[in-house]
Amino acid sequence: MTSLTGRRWAPLPRRRPARQVPPLLGLGVPVPKTSRWVLRAVSVAVPLGLWFFVSALGVVGKEFLPSPGDTWAAGWEMARSGQLADDVWASSARILYGFGIAVVVSVPLGILMGAFPSVHAGLEPIVGILRYLPAAAFIPLLVIWLGIGESSKVALLVIGVVFFNTLMTADVVKVVPKELRQVSATLGARQGEILRKVVVPYALPGILDAIRVNFAVAWNLVVVAELIAAESGLGYRISRAQRFLQSDKIFAILIVIGLIGLAIDVVLRLVRDRIGRWQP
Template structure:
């Protein structure tokens, strides 16, 4: 049986390229990853806050101005000012912030080293990722009855809930950030004579630091969700406790005021972490 070799076509025999219309010029606001003017950026930022406030105001009017159902922004502001003058708002805000700093701070101290190990060493990944991947699917709120039995109704159980709710996700996200460090940089470091400890301290950790801070930013929001849940149960201070107390007396305006305070504190923490990331990660 004779096998005929395929005949190569010359460039003159190739099919003509399809004709395409000239690409239309896309506005910078709609272009993918295209920078926009500072004025447009600030305008969009202001609108992102103004539009929900207007919708809130319109919604309060549509329910016939019933402050016991949906208070207006002005009524929520007045309730917040009243609580601030009495001092309870500052006391509750500090109690909640202190719990976040303790519970989530402890989770960061444990999860960051574990994530660096998992992202740098295949042995650590094989030993830790299966169990952490399993535990992260367990809802932290399901541990509340056990934490109350083991640690009581005081501060330890609330801090433990924050720790359980954030450590597993922060560990896995830190490991992913470490894996994003180019292998070529590590190989070059070994070629230039660096040792394992030097590669970890001078190549892997600095290269993964912006990603690790982004992971902390994301999980800080989760920590605020868990701390409010923890304060809803058997608490005598905190913003979550203040929400429950206002609900008992049907003080809806105070609930909205506390929610706004939580959003402002969370946004402030996010901005501080973002500024820190931009300053320490300029080389990335």
């Protein structure tokens, strides 16, 4: 085979026809709604079934792996006594304050970084450095600066979320098509109007996705914060249960945290889908 320049190329290898791939295994192939719900149910049923199976065999002691029945009983006892509700509210209140402050700071900052290259150039180095510092490493300093009260716990949540959410928001804003800005400017829109009426609405679904991801980080951090110098909260309850080898309570609390996170995730996803109906 000779190209237009006279250079000889090796002939293309013969290949067998590609095998037909099942729809569920195809790259980028949409999954039918029924199949999607089946896969979701299986993803929960398989680990739950393994838990039942291993605990029923008794190969692992109950102090290390409690049975689902023991876990349910421990969770029900904490709920009936009101202890669980108090701890859930204590942890949720800390997240509302800490995560709320982080979102209020990071979203506008991320929008400015994504929309204005000069702001991005000025802030990206320091924000990029700070996001690599483990939030838990600030606990000794926060205790020194703010004491062992609520302020240090809220500050830990802010530190652990604000830098990541800032950069993720900036990345979302940067991918807003330039054509939309250029058309708006051609029609006479000013910079502030383009930012408010074009850039922010277009990026809002992606910003909500970033918030949804970082909300899980906030839950991880609040548990870490409550393991030290706390008198209430789910992390504090885990720490107390660990002292007395009450693994059934630990499992119950972990399940509660997972269910709360799942509920919040579903709500944020529904809000995101409603706001971004125009997106594919």
